[in-house]
Amino acid sequence: MSKALSRPSVSVAGVLLHLLPAVMLFTLFAGVGILHVTSRVLVVDMGYRLSNAEGESRSLTRENDRLKLELATLKAPARLERVAREQLGMAMPKGSAVVSLADERVKGSGTAQARSAAPAVRVAERGTGR
Template sequence: MSRFNPTPRASGVSVGSVLTHLLPAVLLFALFAGVGILHVTSRVLVVDMGYRLSKAETEERALTRENDRLKLELATLKNPARLEKLAKEKLGMSMASGPLVIALPQGKERNARVEARDSRAVRVAERGGSR
């Protein structure tokens, strides 16, 4: 018959020795898990940045199209023929028939009035003070 001996045997395995043998495996597993988490996180960030870049490029193309449209509209609005037509129809203006350039005197007489050489009087306002 065998007897049960409640006291631990001298050749038994202790908890400390089991932890000592498992510790490298646990640390290696934790290292691989950490590297895996870092890798997945970096890939998610790269994909997110790709989506942001794609959205920014789409917005840039839309803004470029809008800018081109506005440049064309500005060129249309600044068209001399259109401006002349508006000036004649809406403002009642007409092209000048006389000389288009009037030379102002040089020097101190510059603030004096200037009269046109033909029958139409052209007045230049005097300056209120010297600069």
């Protein structure tokens, strides 16, 4: 056998030294890839959360509108009069039974001052605007 076929000795440290840049580059790409995938997953998750929040907002807005309509219906004067008559047994006052107590003020020297006497009593007739 000839000496031409003999191989030079290869050390493990030399091989690792030549592979180190490739390993470092692979690690860098893997880290960047993991960060990219993680960020995309977070963006998609936030999109789902936003969509759910918008749906809940629309639902709450509809509920708020419904409650405003219900409140307006419950506050309607005709309904209140009917409830007062039917459920509470109330009736419209007779003739001059409506009494209005007014705190009349007199004007003196540019300012309003309360009278020292008792407040005036006005009796309103039914159908008048007083």
